[in-house]
Amino acid sequence: MNTPSRVGAFFPVPLLTRWATTLVSLLLFAVVTAGLEAQPSFTAPPPATAPVGDPALRRDQYLARRMEALRWRAAMATPGDPTKLGLAEIAAKLALREDAAACSERLIELMKKPAADMFWMFPVTCISYLGRDQLSGEAKAAIREAWRTYYPLRGDTENHWVMYYTTMHLMAQLWPGEGEDRWFNGKTSAEISAESRAWLLHWMELATTIGQGEYDCTHYLGEYSIPMLFLATWAQDPEMRQRGKMMLDWVIADFAVETLNGIYIGSHARTDDTTVFEKWNALSSYFAWQLLGNCPPQASYGGWGIYFATVADHYELPEVIYRIGTDRSGAYTHVERKRTRHRWRNSDVRNAPVYKTSYVTKDYALGSDQGGLLQPIQQHSWDLTWAVPDPRGVHNTIFSVQPFYGAEELMMYFTEMPDYMPAAVTFQGKPTYIAESKLLGGSPYEQIFQQEDTLISLSDVPASAPWKQVNGFFSKDLALIEEDASGWIFAQGGSAYIAYRPLAGYEWRPLEKGGKRLLSPHAKNGTLLQAAAANEFKTWDAFKAAIRGLPLEITLTPTPRVTFTTLRGKKIEVAYGAAPRVDGRVVDYAGQWKLFAGPYLNGAVGGRILTMTHGRLKRVLDFNTLTITDAVLP
């Protein structure tokens, strides 16, 4: 070939990777099967769910759980086998202040092959700080060199950015005053510090005024709380340290109020194909175990949980949050405002409001959002979760979805070209995304309303949609399922009685993981669910009779419409495309849904303040003044 005369350099910009289409972060759980049997609390009987009253005992148990996690992880390192000494084991060992020489030696090797972007950054940040007075000079130099030569991506979603900017802030603090030639991105320590601080403040502003974007995630809870613990522990700037501490309280309180025996209930911005059935099986359960002590931890302490454990001794869970998370002596309704993640296309608003409702009792919890496409791919809009003695392996939940997928959804939330995305999402670990049988994900054609323990979901699906149906999940762990001539399906899960009313005809399909799918193949459709505690009725038949006796009108054409008087005596009127009514009054989402509202958490939209109360305990997080105020009410 002749040498080109006019144009000499040719720059293709390729992507070369087997994971070519990584739109959404993957949780890299470092689960090692061989170690599971030795994980004490994972295999032990479930802990008691009753609150521990004695603060000293509570703290001791909290610290003991931390040590259990650290010792388990540290023990996974096999002497003489460096491959068994990874970042998590090194972090655990450094937290225990053991084997610093071996950790140093291994780190030098590990820093030669960094990978996984921000999921690499925060373990290495953790190790760097834990190892400040333990690691060898060579190991520290290897870490330093990796942050010069390895280019971790910033990511494309909120949890990525929290990890990325928190670690950038802390590492710029660790290596201050360095020039642009010392950092992978060509910026100076001062520039990195300023940029990361600005982003963190921006994120906190959004979260404390209009809510988190990736709200209430069963797994990503860790990706928010661990960086905030790092910030609270290691930031030298007192403002950033205080902000980290306050955001950690904020995130944990937001979690605690929507748990039932440690299980994250109701609507989630993101969950996954396992946790949507087995509600306990999530990283969030590690946090419930560590902080509340009322459920078993996930296998391997959720993988990432180990990094929280490394510095968990620097955090003392405020008693008011502990009480909110563990006291289920009385039923309560909690509502809150969140936001969608950033919408890039197909929307006139950057972050649309999300209106969440949760009703929690000691026996069951019902939680929901308003329906619609609020998050891409992994949205879970509603479920009823019932209490079980031991949640491991149990599918203690019931819900329905209008299955949907499409490039339009992905274009809204990702900045990628449209056509390859649906298949790419499926390829990269979300196998049900384009499946007709899917039970995970939101739909633009679904509208949900919840009043206490009653929920009505309506769907009106156009011909252009991929599927014109509703899928209902009926668990293998339901004690009873009875199809009644009235059209109701009666079921029992634990001590919860459940009345489920498909609004249109249905058939059953088996599910690979157990239980069965209610397939209702009609475009104009929906689900009505009424829950109750078993002890509210003398007999099962009495419950059924009570439900049959409730006034109910269902109309499906021209648009779905339901009028129902609940077990609690409220008359609900819902029509697809219209605002719901309760006892004749129009529900005003924008006006009624505060940032938080309920007996325990309260805060106004735009307020930057969260007030937590339980009994006589009160704690106020005020981001306007960066103050934490504790009070014991007289």
Place this chain on the structure above:
Amino acid sequence: MGRSGPLLSGLYRSADRENFEHLGPHHIRTFSLAYDPSDSARLYVALLDGVLRTPDRGKTFRIVTSWDMTEAKSISVDRNRPEHVYAGIPDGIAVSHDRGQTWQRMNAGIRRAYTEAILVDRTAAGRVLAGTEKGLYLTEDGARTWRLVHGTEKVTHSLRQSPHDPKVFFAATGGDGALWSSDRGLTWTRLAGVSTERTLHNGEFDPRDARRLVYCGWGVGVQVSEDGGKTWLDRTAGLPKREVWKVAIDPDLPDRIYAAPYMEPLFASDDFGRTWRKLQWEKANVFDLVFVPRK
């Protein structure tokens, strides 16, 4: 996020059209590139993290944008004022007046500001076309004000100015077909014979022959025209699939075009698409192909 495999992602350079060397960071979301016409060693790269600038063709580099201007999709340098750089980003348009050192957002007047394509008119400083979610916008005052010159239903993915006639522009869209302007981008018409059912990824002029054009897209394959866009010929035969991410015409080698099918090797043709051969890589996604002057 995640990456695996022995090959590096990011920016590659070929000086001989056969062999490629990796430059700069290993980065799986590197989308586009532009060079400074006053110094072609200075490159600007649009990537997930924002805009990367290198003064020496990748030997050293720096991310020059901050957290609030990220996921850049396209970038263009003003030939008549080369210190001015424009980047299309998902929430608007970022502009630098000092060769990328500092940036400001300048998309006043644009509704639905997602911007996938941006192009500075080489005939006039500060005259820029932007391909957004809902249409083609024009500024004639360096992005201070923008006006809609052509509305679209879907995103415009690429914009090109004819090397033969600077009044002529060619746009590829996500659902409005291929658009053509003969009056410096003031008015646009849809090219007949181009699908509006499919997503077009990019269209290109042949720098050596004013009659020749090419475009590609998802399910579209490679389509060529030898009569200025009046008729189109399918030149996909020989490629492994019709999902083609990018196509380019070599400015130096007669009849040489390149095509990048989705997650396949980069292909080259020396007979304007009649036959194809593998050029590089086995399984790659080439987001852009850019020719940069040697000096």
